[in-house]
Amino acid sequence: MKRFGQRVAAGLTERNAELPHDVSERLRFAREQALARAARARAARTSVSTARPATVQMGATLALGGGPRGAGKDNGLWPKLVSALPLLALVAGLLLMQRGQVHEQIVAAAEVDTALLSDNLPPSAFSDPGFAEFLRDGQE
Structure with missing residues (x-):
């Protein structure tokens, strides 16, 4: 998938010189916005994925009656x-x-x-x- 993205980006870069200035500026602005959104999504996904397992594990342990003492043991x-x-x-x-x-x-x-x-x-x-x-x- 990464290779495909790189080929598409290379093809678009080659044809970038043929575009009028106003179109290339709009594309540059849209690209910057997309990169900013992707960075925010990655940061949110990382923070959610690191916080979620501890919460789910604790919730499951408490729901089954284990609590903090029996978190890693057979109850x-x-x-x-x-x-x-x-x-x-x-x-x-x-x-x-x-x-x-x-x-x-x-x-x-x-x-x-x-x-x-x-x-x-x-x-x-x-x-x-x-x-x-x-x-x-x-x-x-």
Whole structure:
């Protein structure tokens, strides 16, 4: 990337002699402004990048319950348990969803059984394979 920039700069410098004076002055002024902005951005990026790791490290350590004493040590079982909480929450949610689906299936079967037992039907209707489907469609 640096080589490309140098080639572009060399090409522009070669053609600089052909430009009128007012255009070359505007380009010079714009170049100075761009260099000043780049220097400010580099300085800001450097100051932010040097200050950020210490802040983030301290924040992460304090959030996990370590504090300044345990900054470089293994804090034992507590951080491991805290990091396992999202996995436990996921497993608990999946188990609750499965339990809800099983409950819905039981309720649907109970409704069909109730409809079958409470209606006056001939015994041949119970052996018809499409009869349960008919009952489900009628209840919705």
